[in-house]
Amino acid sequence: MRFLFSSKDHHSSWRWHGLLALLFVAALALELFGVQLFALTESRLADVYQRRHAAELAPDPDIMVVDIDDASMVEMQEIAGLWSWSREIHADLLEVLNEFRPRAIVFDMTFSVRDARRPAGDARLDEAVNASAAVYLAATRLAADRDAAGAQLAPLAAAFGMAGSGAANARAAIELPHAIEPGVWRLGLINSAKDDDGRLRRYRLYTDVQGWRLPSLPARVVQGLAPGRMQARGQGGRLPDGGDFLMRWAGDLHRHISYGTLYKTLTQNRMHLGEAERRAYDATLAPLFQNKIIVIGSSASSSFDHHLTPLGSNIPGVDILATAIDNLKNGHVVRPVPVVVPFAFGALLIAALAWAFALRSNPMAIGLALALVSLAALAAADAALARDRLLPVATPLAVAWAWYLLAAIGGYLRERRSREQAVALFGRFLNPNVVRQIVEQGETVESMSGRTSQLTVLFSDIRGFTTLSETRDPHEVVNLLNRYFERQVDVVFRHGGTLDKFIGDCIMAFWGAPVDDPAHAAHAVAAALEMQEVLLEFKQELQGEGADIAGFDVGIGVHSGPAVVGFIGAQKKLDYTAIGDTVNLASRVEGLTKGVARVLVTRDTVQACGADAAIDFIARGAFAVKGRAAAVELFEPVRKS
Structure with a gap:
């Protein structure tokens, strides 16, 4: 188009x-720099890209989850009763795990309230944490409007691993693990960062409170790893900048061990072994825990700690924590390209x-x-997402x-x-089908102006019209003329001609432009013959109306040759017309028809018609034409019988 x-x-x-x-x-x-x-x-x-590439990312084998799942709830009932268990249970497990020298043990649970009924359990857990090389505990940031009554942050700087750069009197509402003595705390926040659609895609790195940067639990764990062992790809061992990071999700979960099964394996089963048997038993278990990051949390349905993520719904919080630690440890943080890109x-x-x-x-x-x-x-x-971008x-x-x-x-x-x-412009001159063709070709006023084309020009003038008009009133004359022109214009359009103009009671038309017509001469002659027939029919119609048609006739002159065609006039009044000697000669030929024939054509038109099987040309002699030195041969076209 x-x-x-x-x-x-x-x-x-x-x-x-x-x-x-x-x-x-x-x-x-x-949008990009502002409202988003x-x-x-x-x-x-x-999310779509995350799901597509999830299978390509394998979970870190050095990170494992000790899962308090639904099976553990059932399995531990005989030992610890219904949830929540005495913290002595966690102390027992922690003490045995420490024997295998893991790199870090991370509790994805809060110990915020002391167990008033079982204080011995809190004391045991406190001792076990104190004896551990690297146990990390969860803290939760509460609503900021409660900060005035919250904990002072300066005394917590060591527990959170923060440099002392914030306000000295800053406070923050934080749920802390008060069941354990503050002196052994290694803390990190476990607040989730959900998007507006409720999907968890990001994990916080830090939460800024009056200049204090409180790290998340994954950031705290990775900060505490030995720098020489850290695999922060592309980061030079550093955590990414910013308050949060976009997580990269693996298709499979990290290795899971049921809490109940592990507890029985490491505590009750080992208790009945001799020293030599225990050493052999521990040797088989050591690869599971030695130098590993162990995340202890719950996927049980009663924990209500399940989230919607790019991989789907019902993802336990403990697995999200393990994924965040994995991302930071191995540099699989998805970094947005600069917004300018x-x-x-x-x-x-x-x-x-x-x-x-x-x-x-x-x-x-x-x-x-x-x-x-x-x-x-x-x-x-x-492809960029597959490369963590x-x-x-x-x-x-x-x-x-x-x-x-x-x-x-x-x-x-x-x-x-x-x-x-x-x-509207072309419809005044052309058959509607021709107009449609021109419009579809995308022609413009300029493109259709100033062309030199081979044309056949026709002039048709009414004879005896002055006499006819003298016996009628002006309105009737105009109506009669319009009736005649309407019939003759239909003939011009039917034969593919272009109506140039009306000159009084004369019609000027031409063939060969604006649409190229190799048979323009034959079509023009055929139109002239039909115009002659239409005239006779019109005269019969007028005679039937009682009109005096004596002397009413028509003369038609036709000539073929080169002419310039295009829109000529002012911007407010343009006419599509042809100019040149071909037009002038056609007009002269029309003037020579009187007393010779209704239709006369030049030799140029006869030659342009070629061997037309339907038309004969009768020679009518050579005539002197004004403006030409040589006489012009004229012919009368007639239909073959």
Whole structure:
């Protein structure tokens, strides 16, 4: 589809598309650098990539989960009773695990309230934690509006591993593990960071409170690992910057061991072994725990600690904690590319679309190209996620597609208006079918002007019209003339001719433009013969109405040759016409028909007709024509019987 613009419209198109592009680029900048209305869409698209590549990421074998699952709840009833168990149970397990020298033991549970009924259990757990090389405990950040009555942060600096850089009197509402003596605390926050759709995609690194940076439990654990053993790929052993990080999800969970089974294995079963047997038994168990990061938490349904993640729903919090530690330890943190990258991509895409539309390219082709670019961008974002990079493409693509749709609709409306203008313009001269063909070719006033074409020009003048008009009133004369012209114009259109103009009671038409017609001469002669027949029918009609038609006749002159065709006139009044010697001679030939024949054509027209099987040409002699030194041979066309 081509738009029917003139050069003026073309310049206007460049301006319109340029302004529209600037508007959309500004909107893109506002979205990416400010409001971020599409942030959730970007996150959901990233979820798709996460699921696609989850199987490619294997969980760290050095991280294991000791799971208080539903089976453990049942299995431990005989030993510890119903949940919640005495903390002595955790102390027993912790003491045995310490014998295997794990790198870290992380409790994904809060010990915030002392057990008033079983204080001995709290004391045992406190001793076990104190005797452990690296036990990390969970703390929970409470609502900020409760900070005034919260704990002072300065005394907690060592427990959280914070440098003393905050306000000295700063307080924060934090749920702390008060069942254990503060002197042995290694703390980290376990607050989740859910997006607006309730999906947990991120984990906090730090929470800033009046200059104090409270680390999350995963950050605290990874900070405490020996630097020489840390595998922070691409980070140089450092944690990522920022308050939170986008997690990378593995397809499989970390190794799980049921808490109940492990407790019985490490405590009750070992108790009945001799010293030699126990050493052999421990030797078989040592690879499971030695130098491992052990995360102790609950996936039991009664814990109500399940979350919606990119991998699906009902993911236990203990597995999310293990994943966060894995991400930080191994550098599988998904880092967004600088926001200038998607902005530059979107701006370039909009500029390319504006350029294509301003050049009046086919909108379908532009849409196809945009679709291919969109697929490539989505594939690039997918590949980037596999390399722990987040490449936001949904926003620039959405803005680019919105620009494309608006420009396409605007282009369609402008084209429709141009078509209507073209139909109104050409409909005065041409058959509607020819008008449709010209419009579909995308012709403009300029493209159809100043052409030199081989034409056949026809002049048809009424004889005796002055006498006929003298016996009628003006209104009746105009009505009669319109009736006659309507019939003759239909003949011109039926034979593919172009109506040039009415000159009083004379009709000028031509064939061969604006649509090329190799048989223009034959079509013009056929039209002349039918115009002659229509005249006779019209005379019979007038005679039936009682009109005096004596002397009423027609003369038709036809000549073929080169002429200049195009729109001529002022901007407010343009006529599509032909000019040149061919037109002048056709008019002279029409003037020579009187007393010779109703229709006369020149030798040029006869030759241009070729061997037309339906028409004969009768020579009527050579005639002197004003403006020409040589006489002009004229012929009368007749239909073969």
